[in-house]
Amino acid sequence: MPKDTLTVKDNRTGKEYEIPIWENTIKALDLRQIKVTDDDFGMMSYDPAFTNTASTKSAITYLDGERGVLRYRGYPIEQLAEKSDYLEVAYLILFGELPTKEQFESWRYDITHHTIMHENIKDFIHAFRYDAHPMGMFISTVAALSTFYPEAPNIHDPNNRLIQIQRLIAKVPTIAAFSYRHSRGLPYMYPDNDLSYTGNFLNMMFKMTELKYEPNPALERALDVLFILHADHEQNCGTNAMRSIGSSHVDPYSAMAGAAAGLYGPLHGGANEAVLRMLRAIGSVENIPDFIQSVKNGDRRLMGFGHRVYKNYDPRASIIKKTAEEVFEVTGRNPLLDIALELEKIALNEDYFIERKLYPNVDFYSGIIYEAMGLPATMFPVLFAIPRTVGWLAQWQEMLGDSEQKIARPRQVYIGPEKRDYVAITKR
Numbered sequence: 001m002p003k004d005t006l007t008v009k010d011n012r013t014g015k016e017y018e019i020p021i022w023e024n025t026i027k028a029l030d031l032r033q034i035k036v037t038d039d040d041f042g043m044m045s046y047d048p049a050f051t052n053t054a055s056t057k058s059a060i061t062y063l064d065g066e067r068g069v070l071r072y073r074g075y076p077i078e079q080l081a082e083k084s085d086y087l088e089v090a091y092l093i094l095f096g097e098l099p100t101k102e103q104f105e106s107w108r109y110d111i112t113h114h115t116i117m118h119e120n121i122k123d124f125i126h127a128f129r130y131d132a133h134p135m136g137m138f139i140s141t142v143a144a145l146s147t148f149y150p151e152a153p154n155i156h157d158p159n160n161r162l163i164q165i166q167r168l169i170a171k172v173p174t175i176a177a178f179s180y181r182h183s184r185g186l187p188y189m190y191p192d193n194d195l196s197y198t199g200n201f202l203n204m205m206f207k208m209t210e211l212k213y214e215p216n217p218a219l220e221r222a223l224d225v226l227f228i229l230h231a232d233h234e235q236n237c238g239t240n241a242m243r244s245i246g247s248s249h250v251d252p253y254s255a256m257a258g259a260a261a262g263l264y265g266p267l268h269g270g271a272n273e274a275v276l277r278m279l280r281a282i283g284s285v286e287n288i289p290d291f292i293q294s295v296k297n298g299d300r301r302l303m304g305f306g307h308r309v310y311k312n313y314d315p316r317a318s319i320i321k322k323t324a325e326e327v328f329e330v331t332g333r334n335p336l337l338d339i340a341l342e343l344e345k346i347a348l349n350e351d352y353f354i355e356r357k358l359y360p361n362v363d364f365y366s367g368i369i370y371e372a373m374g375l376p377a378t379m380f381p382v383l384f385a386i387p388r389t390v391g392w393l394a395q396w397q398e399m400l401g402d403s404e405q406k407i408a409r410p411r412q413v414y415i416g417p418e419k420r421d422y423v424a425i426t427k428r
């Protein structure tokens with residue numbers, strides 16, 4: 001009868017250890033018993049960038065990178081993108097089940113009625129330099145919200161937590177739109193409760209002098225699909241930051257500002273902006289072979305390709321490709337799409353990319369759609385942060401309710417100098 005254990009032999013001592021296996025993992029702490037002498041600290045595992053370490057158990061998002069599978073709470077992303085809407089998916093991610101009609105109506109009401117911000121927040125955003133990057137404003141404003149809700153640090157009260165969660169999901173589109181309008185020198189537009197979550201966001205972004213803003217239904221839906229695709233993605237850099245900062249039991253606004261900062265980098269949520277710059281630099285389809293060659297030479301990366309977890313086509317990229325066509329029927333074709341399609345075709349047939357299992361990720365096509373919708377590249381990371389808010393908050397709540405979690409505090413392997421005595425500056 002096979003046993004669910006791992007037998008480890010320490011060749012330094014000849015001793016054998018039997019370590020339990022759970023869900024194809026071993027607990028790193030079980031290695032600590034492996035010692036050469038009794039006063040040894042014990043063995044640790046070394047895993048820079050957590051490439052093979054599960055930092056938590058989670059019931060939110062299932063991702064199989066080898067097969068290109070993504071599910072929220074068990075539901076395939078393809079079905080949610082086709083049949084659901086962002087607010088319903090947000091409910092699912094947070095509470096674990098799809099809402100009944102009544103639950104959904106009350107959820108939508110609560111989110112819709114928390115979209116307005118304190119007027120001081122407007123002054124706060126107003127104080128940024130005229131050309132400030134909207135993501136910098138977004139991160140700082142999310143952090144600043146903690147100062148408006150003195151009860152927010154009371155994170156152990158589930159009702160109090162829920163109010164902060166509703167506020168954050170409701171207000172991030174408002175913060176995002178105000179940041180954009182500030183960077184354009186445009187007056188801020190207040191939320192319109194008659195509109196959907198994404199319809200209202202478009203309203204706050206683009207309304208000018210018309211009495212009532214009417215979002216184009218195809219663009220409103222496309223944005224909703226993009227929001228669904230970005231709602232959660234298990235333990236990525238931003239989410240790991242949310243859990244890590246949240247593990248100190250700080251309020252959710254401060255933790256989420258850190259998560260959003262993680263998202264801002266070009267290797268994470270900033271990649272779609274980098275994709276657009278890359279496509280523009282390529283300029284036309286004829287220049288693609290030279291560009292691919294420079295990637296193969298190691299001179300640059302093909303932005304929007306590759307993923308730490310997906311070693312197959314990112315399922316979100318397939319859905320986005322379809323959404324792109326729907327958007328272009330309204331906006332006209334973005335010429336960068338032809339470069340992107342050709343780039344993908346060539347890359348997928350090149351040994352360099354095949355051997356390394358590099359496929360398009362979610363960012364490869366999203367920027368092209370956003371641009372066609374009139375959303376500038378500086379807004380791309382912000383457009384990622386809005387829907388990811390629910391993922392961060394769901395993961396944060398899960399972490400708080402997990403009795404195995406403690407304040408995040410990795411170990412290190414010290415490789416610096418041994419003890420040495422201080423030498424006076426005159427003698428160095």
Ligand code: ACO
Pocket residue numbers: 266267268269271295300301302303304305306307308309356358361362363
């Ligand atoms: N273009 C060219 N080569 C690449 C690329 C790329 N986009 N991505 C990885 N490689 C190569 C690496 O050079 C390396 O080759 P080597 O083995 O010859 O040294 C190999 O593939 C493995 O790459 P790593 O960097 O070790 O893979 P890692 O898992 O650390 O990186 C990452 C993942 C950061 C996403 C990387 O693929 C990348 O930089 N992609 C471009 C940026 C991007 O699109 N980021 C968005 C990710 S999706 C998201 O965050 C929502």
